[in-house]
Amino acid sequence: MTEPLIKIEDLSLGFTAKDGRQAPILRGLSLELAPGETLGIVGESGSGKSTVALAMMGYLKPGLSVFRGRAVFDGNDMFALPEKERTSLRGSSIALIPQNAGQALTPTLKIGQQIDEALRLHTALNADERKIKVLELLNRVRLPSPEDIAERYPHELSGGQQQRAAVAMALAGNAKALLLDEPTTGLDVTTQAHILEFLRSLAKELGVAMIYVSHDLGVIARVADRVAVMYAGMLVEEGPTRDVLRAPNHPYTRGLLASIPRLGEPGIPASMPGVPPAVGSELTACAFADRCPQVRPHCKDGVPVLEPRGECQVRCPFAGEPAPDHLSTLREPQVREARALELQDVAISYHKPGFMNRWLKKPEPAPTVDRAGFVLKKGETLGLVGESGSGKSTILRAIAGLAGTRKGSVTLGDGESLNAPVAGRNRETLRRVQMIFQNADASLNPRQSIGEILMAPLKLYFGLKGAEAQARAEALLEAVRLPARYMSHFPGQLSGGEKQRVGVARAFAANPEVTLCDEVTSALDVSVQAAALALLTRLQRENGSSYIFVSHDLAVVRAVSDRVAVLYQGRICESGPAEQVYAPPYHPYTQTLMGAVLEPDPDTAPTLLANDMSEKAPPATGCPFQRRCAKRIGSICDTMVPPAQELADGHVIHCHIRMSAAGCQEAAAVPELMPAE
Known part of the structure; x- marks a missing residue:
């Protein structure tokens, strides 16, 4: 042994x-x-x-x-x-790979320098050998252009890229x-x-x-x-x-499994009632x-x-006995006509040309997001899915006024423009559009108590003070399944999941019309996630709230969304009602995402359909997915913008492969083509 x-x-x-x-x-x-x-x-x-x-x-x-x-x-x-x-x-x-790579990486050192430091401390490699090893490690964790990544600072990488860099550092010491x-x-x-x-x-x-x-x-x-x-x-x-x-034998294990959303099971799964005992309790x-x-x-x-x-x-004398069924709550279909938000032909670019580029009139690179357009109805949830770097969070930032648009328009349902940056918006506009950020650590003030964090928007938008603000803040905590005693706690005293729940409660404090949810459940355990999804749905039903829900978890998006848009390299590849986007026929990229979803079953393996690469920028012409597509049909994919094929009920797929609502796909080009821009 x-x-x-x-x-x-x-x-x-x-x-x-x-x-x-x-x-x-x-x-x-x-x-x-x-x-x-x-x-x-x-x-x-x-x-x-x-x-x-x-x-x-x-x-x-x-x-x-x-x-x-x-x-x-x-x-x-x-x-x-x-x-x-x-x-x-x-x-x-023995090496630790932490949950929050942003905190594990030194912001003032380049990625290559940080991995080199780990190699210098834990190996006998000389300087030249370490340079080679740095690139080898970056390539091993599937980062694009290792030479370029090694020269970047952590803030220049996406969240997923930061996490991969942290894995590379942990592997440096063998x-x-x-x-x-x-x-x-x-x-x-x-x-x-x-x-x-x-x-x-x-x-x-x-x-x-x-x-x-x-x-x-x-x-x-x-x-x-x-x-x-x-x-x-x-x-x-x-x-x-x-x-x-x-x-599973223990009722708790069964409860965890029952709390997980599944691709093939629409609806919000049941969460376990109550909360665990307080840490340190007898x-x-x-x-x-x-x-x-x-x-x-x-x-x-x-x-x-x-x-x-x-x-x-198993720690249960009654383990293995039949357990009661855990039923999912299906979303109630509603007829929604009024608009809450609209994007029309929006392009967003982070490129800032220098003097020489302008003087030489060098062409600008393709924008980060291009030709993005959709309508969000009142009381509706629109899910945005795609890999890191697909433009999901960039679109949210533009709506929130944290990123500028190169062209196009962003308007609220009553016609009020949101093209102005956040500093140029009045208080009421700020209240109407709220954002829940992915990284709770970076969005909560570590020097303020949870009570102060929650009461700030109550005072700013509604003028609440004293006992009234205190009572409302405690009610918000209860809504996200945190005890009222947390009012006196500071963010550093909370777990990652608890901090994320505070971020959700803070956004709800403003009673927004449109809530931008950027990976709001990524740090939550499955039981709390199910409760948070149920909470979002309840608030939507009671208040007519509208959500744009960004997540890497396609099963979560399926559970909460009325409609879904699939993005790759800032371009919408497919959009439509959730039940149709999640059923064949798929855009090849949508099929790639579906195949990679992990089920809580050790006998079910993911299907990796696309080439194993992560692209630095969108292609200048043609289909954005052309370099990785397993169903590429020829040079037409490189040179022509894919046409929009509307199958049924607003289900639109942008692809050169001819598709039909019946589910068949033909490896032939659609004749009506749009020249590449």
């Missing part, structure tokens, strides 16, 4: 409460991991997933201490090692173990699928052990050999991935009893112990 590389033995750690009581975050945790094995750790925010990963490195956040137990790596008790030896192991033998804390949260489905395949091969070929922390059970199904399900700092179920995900009964649909009187007699059940361990 292979000796474990990582071994957690009865580990309990936490903080000391004001009354002197030990308040545990991890409670008697025991885990083992062999070389080349991948362990997935899942659970809601606050369950202790990330704390486990950090403990394996011998790292404790300030204020925490070990109550009992050990964390052993490669024969070394990490908490017993001198600090110098422990630090030496980090980065060289580590024996990788601790991955939500490393693909910011990645689109195709990039995520390719990186996961790379990580799988890394574990098997090089014998690298991986601890993979994620709330995405589809990711865990793809990469993990075993799964550990955590709740309130404890293991509630652990075993082989196939056993845990296909035949447990005298089953921690899940208050939320469990199968609770019995005996469940409150004491804390259950882990018991073997086949190849698994």
